[in-house]
Amino acid sequence: MKLLLLIFISLNIFASDILTSYRVNGIDQIEREMDIELTKREYWDRVLSDKDTTFGYIEAYSNVLACDKSTSTLHLYSLDENQSFSFRKTYDAFTGKLKGDKVKEGDLKTPIGIYQITKKLSRETELDPFYGPLAFVTSYPNIYDSYRGKNGSGIWIHGLPSQDRDEFTRGCIAINNSSIECLDRNIDIEKTILIIDEENIKQNISKDLLSSILSQLYSWRYSWKYDDIVGYLSFYSPEFVRSDGMSLEEFKKYKTRVFKKVERKTIIFNDINVVPYPNTSNIYQVNFKEFYKSDTFKFSGDKTLIIEVAKDNKINILTEK
Numbered sequence: 001m002k003l004l005l006l007i008f009i010s011l012n013i014f015a016s017d018i019l020t021s022y023r024v025n026g027i028d029q030i031e032r033e034m035d036i037e038l039t040k041r042e043y044w045d046r047v048l049s050d051k052d053t054t055f056g057y058i059e060a061y062s063n064v065l066a067c068d069k070s071t072s073t074l075h076l077y078s079l080d081e082n083q084s085f086s087f088r089k090t091y092d093a094f095t096g097k098l099k100g101d102k103v104k105e106g107d108l109k110t111p112i113g114i115y116q117i118t119k120k121l122s123r124e125t126e127l128d129p130f131y132g133p134l135a136f137v138t139s140y141p142n143i144y145d146s147y148r149g150k151n152g153s154g155i156w157i158h159g160l161p162s163q164d165r166d167e168f169t170r171g172c173i174a175i176n177n178s179s180i181e182c183l184d185r186n187i188d189i190e191k192t193i194l195i196i197d198e199e200n201i202k203q204n205i206s207k208d209l210l211s212s213i214l215s216q217l218y219s220w221r222y223s224w225k226y227d228d229i230v231g232y233l234s235f236y237s238p239e240f241v242r243s244d245g246m247s248l249e250e251f252k253k254y255k256t257r258v259f260k261k262v263e264r265k266t267i268i269f270n271d272i273n274v275v276p277y278p279n280t281s282n283i284y285q286v287n288f289k290e291f292y293k294s295d296t297f298k299f300s301g302d303k304t305l306i307i308e309v310a311k312d313n314k315i316n317i318l319t320e321k
Helices: 002-025 027-037 041-048 143-147 177-186 207-225 229-233 248-259
Strands: 063-068 073-079 085-092 113-122 134-138 156-158 192-197 266-276 283-293 298-309 315-320
Touching (some): 002 027, 041 207, 073 177, 143 298, 143 315, 192 266, 207 229, 207 315
Antiparallel strands (some): 073 085, 113 134, 134 156, 283 298
């Protein structure tokens, strides 16, 4: 009862402060104060307190497919009634003939990374019988693959032909036909993320670190929204290269011109995901739905950042799209 009373009092004090600020300064000041709150660790600590962070901070996906190349297995985890990722099934899998991370077309390796499923193919859509009854197309190469100069394409999760075949693939993940049909029944491809690693997929990610990353994400947004070019650029690594090849120096000049317009901006992030990148110790993929509107430009769509987390937990953006 005392705890509830304290919460009620604090909420009323907060509401009173907001009303006073609105009365004296207007709605713009209230919005700015709210934006500052989103940059604070305390807010994200509360958000994460009862959040399942088995695979990171995930808002947009209800299924995780985790491929362990060392054991040739594909594991399915799905959100349960408690909004936790629970283990559902394991499928035996064939992966690339050669070990290691895929680097180039034809190297017979399955990539290590984080991918979306972009399309489902079936025999009704003229899928070659070699790939079984259906196949899921992945987003390889992703933004981090391209940043590191990797190439190739056509990495799928697919079934098997009716005739005998080798117990490896040219880079895809292959599971038997009953398994691919089972997987199809159990996932929505738009709500599924694929994580591939050489060994076990990282689990039970530190909430403290995730809170730090999320608060800095919103500090980056705050600098962007309120035209703090120095603060904004401080989040970019010296090794930054944008997905279209723009160098850091070119990017700085471009953003400096944009920020000089001093436009009123609306910047909203939804469906945020922060996932540690496989086979790395301090690289994270951050993706979300972004809505951006200024006096001269409007954008609504997907945004992806690849960040490096320094020893002091400061984030540095390596690339973005």
